[in-house]
Amino acid sequence: MQGHPAACQALLEHPRFIAEGARDKDGWTALHWAASGGYATACKLLLANPSFTEVAARTARGWTALHLGAAHGFEEVCHALLSHPRFTVVTAQDCVGRNALHAAAEAGHRNVCKLFMGHESFRVLASTKDYFGHAASDLAVGGALEVPLHQP
DSSP states (O other), rough: TTOHHHHHHHHHHHHHHHHSSSOOOTSHHHHHHHHHTTEEEEHHHHHHHHHHHOTTTOOOHHHHHHHHHHHHTOHHHHHHHHHOOOOOOOTTTTTOOOHHHHHHHHOOHHHHHHHTSSSSHHHHHHHHTTTTSSOOHOOTTTTHHHHHTSSO
């Protein structure tokens, strides 16, 4: 789908795509699937389509599309989500209190952590602890959070 924006657009314009395909059994939407696969173009098309109303949807585990993009290290997907005004769940926490910065740090995705730390919401959330008492820096793999946690 990344290289086929016309095909993505055709799917989005099909009336049954939105009406019948909103969520799967685990709560995943087309935006979750696009984000988890690294398909930034598909994410942008979904966000731009006013008929797609599941922008803030969470999976059964409480993950947003941003959690999935972050966990897989897809910087372009994360940037697309962060920069779109319809994506309003930037600071969302999952079922164990982790935000997307936790997901990126735990997976060792330094590039995504750096992107997040440049975003105002995440500078505030950098010290947020999950339900087990872990901040994202506690979970960081391979120096993923060597970028300063508290930027002016």
